[in-house]
Amino acid sequence: MTKEHIIRESAGLFNTKGYIGASLSDIMDRCGIGKGGIYNHFENKDEIALAAFDYSFSQIRLLLSKELQVAADSKQKLQAICKVYVEMIESNVLEGGCPLLNTAIESDDGHPVLKERAQHAMKILFEQLTKIINEGIQNKEFRSDIDPEEVCSYIIAVIEGGIMLSKLFDDSKYIRHCSSNVMKYVDHEMMNI
Template identity: 75%
Template sequence: MNKGQITKEHIIRESAGLFNTKGYTGTSLSDIIDRCGIRKGGIYNHFENKDEIALAAFDYSFSLILASLSKALEIASNSKERLLSICDVYIDIIEGNSLEGGCPMLNTAIESDDGHPLLKKRAQHAMRIFMEKLTAIIIEGIENKEFREDIDPEEVCSYMIAVIEGGIMLSKLFDDSKYIRHCTNNVIQYIDDQMLNTERP
């Protein structure tokens, strides 16, 4: 990796924390320059404007979530454990501060609803990827007769994401991880009560 690429990745990595914490509107180019320790000209050697940095920073933050999910899913032995491991990843985002600022999909979706269409599209794409992964786990569980065959994977997926992301929002708002714990506990209870195939031998 050459010096230019190292510098560009440094800008993306440091900017990701800023955008995910302060938002697109709240993050200025001066903030990025100060955090990166790079002159303004050094920023423009790699990016045309703040928009380009914000999109690259979002992609970087989302890649960190995907990496955490992949690592957690690798050690899970069945579909229920895979769903529980997703809960653990999001608990760690709050309690372990594994991702500065929390969930980039949630943060970006709230801020860019109408104000930044490119970021909104990026968040939509990321959420679709996450939903596809979650839905695939649920379908696998149905096919393996671990989950009931009459559940709707898309509906279950929507419910789980809404509950988990809601827990993250409340935990960030009140600086208290009990909310993500409450919400993930509700997801676990939902899996046990509504999804597991009780007729499985």
Template identity: 45%
Template sequence: MMQKGENTRRHIIARSAELFNQKGYASSSLSEITELTGIKKGGIYRHFASKDEIALEAYNYAGSIVRSVIHDAVDRQETAADKLLAYLRVYEDVVEAPPFTGGCPLLNLATECDDGHPVLRQRAQQGLEGTLDHMKAIIAEGIQSGEFKSDLDIEALATFVLSSMEGGVMLSKLEGNNRHIQMNIESLSIYLKAVCLR
């Protein structure tokens, strides 16, 4: 059974993750965290040394939820092409029903962090690397199984798939219309058929 202190810490992380993913790290204040959690500033600082520490834990939390949703969606697919498309399909209704409140945590953190937040930037880079590695493994399996052409550039395709996903998410969120991510799903589907051998 989880102790009260651990419950409180998780509550702070979960609520802060939603806040940061919707408003951004820089635009979110400690006062908003105390208001959302119902925990006073002193209580927050009993669990975290700084806002940066909360942000890192919050990103890890949001990222783990989205990663789980994506991996579940990928695991339900049979072909490498469908596994890659599953990444985008998770965000098919990003405006109304994203896998985590506020959209893609990796995209949100990456667009916000700069040289002023090296720790958060490093965490975003780790998220980028992990996502690309998962995509590259899927593509490599597709080549190995004979689904994809053997001369396919694995790194270039992984970058293209991730860019299609994040670009579609960003444009759809900005416009308040899912058409951009949906067009990218269709375009990527056509492209993947062109590099498939079967």
């Protein structure tokens, strides 16, 4: 229980303050645990950061999974993905926004292991999105000449950009605009008419 508590609390802390900004003292204060209690479960701050990132990413996957289960077709699955990211910002489901975005930016040059973990997580999202797009092509919902990798790059870049702007300006209109533009792209560039 204590280890899980440390991971959950640290996830929000790292996602708001960043790896560099969150100190071991911050973790102890937030968790209400002394240094010995932390070191009973983790060797160092790096280990906590990796576990916290994994936890945060698992929460995104859980949110996506719930929405994707009720989507009837590929287009609805893409709408569901947009919905999850809008809710992530508007309901503050994950404290600090998208941990993938935050970790990718912060770990770019300063923390190679955390960067590798973020890359792995993004590859998982790419695979999930590619599967949805390929299903849409196979079901003749989407055009057969679209490039799934190109579409994935576009959708993820637009959504993550919307999250960044919404967090920067404390206004969810940006993620809403970007989600709307993703669905316009789906309607105008991907649908098999």
